[in-house]
Amino acid sequence: MRKKNDNNQRLLAIIPARNEAATVGEIVRRVRAVVGSAILVVNDASSDDTSAQARLAGACVIDLPSQLGAWGAAQTGLRYAKRNRFTAALTLDADGQHHPEELPTLLDGWRRSGANVAIGTFPQRLSLAKRLAWRYFRLLTGIGVQDFTSGLRVYDRNAIRVLASRQASLFDYQDLGVLMLLRKKGLDLHEVPTVMSPRRSGGSRVFSSWPMVARYMLHTTVLCFAQFGVRGRFAQARAATHA
């Protein structure tokens, strides 16, 4: 089940899935064909046979007894990664918007940059609302990432440790809160441009309607104030002395 890949790193591919029975099996097979790492599907209390489809495709499956949301499921995977001493973890969505074929590009960009975290983004995909929202949050946080909600990410061992902690348990999405916490802990981010397709089934969880957008903007703004801490430079200096 667990293989070492070429760079002597134990990589775990985490696929959070909720009611994705139609696509999850195919995604698992494609990830295995492209990356060849251990694959963990975190089934977020689906009501369809997501879990069975993922098992059938040969993934290791964690069935959550109750729904935890996108980040809760992803964090379960990261805790599993920490517990089983994986040295890197990548996350991608089960709905087919992230192409597993893009993973080598992402991993390559991540290794070459030497950053703790790499985010795969696809700026062309963003709607006007998202583009405006991200510009606002870039101003607010000073984190220069094109797409904050992209679930296509690679985390190294330090990032896994930070994100598996209790401190990261109250986030709802794998977005700004997660990035701000990482920055607060002195970890650095790197963005890798990738190709994504529009979601096949279901819309964006965050940007489904205007009231939802307003809610999200408000929540995330509050989160920004709550997480506002040491700016990157200090944190990085601290990390350097620790290393």
Add this chain to the structure above:
Amino acid sequence: MSAVITTALIGILMATAILYLVRRDHLHGSYALWWLAVAAAALLLGIFPQTIDWLGRITGIAYAPVLPIIFGLGMILLRMLKMDIDRSRSERQLRRLTQKLGILEEELAQTREAIKPAAADVGPPRAKTAQVIPLSKSGDA
């Protein structure tokens, strides 16, 4: 005179209700202490409402009756803040427990899978060995 009786009645009623509920032991530690203090305050202010006038004179507030109202509102707000903090803490704990449960269930299944072939080699299980009970597919929990 009747006003004093009214306030005393209200104070005694409140204190008894709180005491009764606390005595039923549904409250966890510090909560019980908090509510006992509230009961004591209700009893004191109900029976001796002149305490409020005295407090008004001390603090220099001309309209003394507003004092317990402001104080009470402040305490309620603080209490609500504390409640939300506690709820956030339980939510965090609940999420982490749910995650841990999922992870352990998966590990248990893997371990059982690993044990199964070994058990088959040994032959039929002896009388007193532990039985492997197959877990029902989760998702129904």
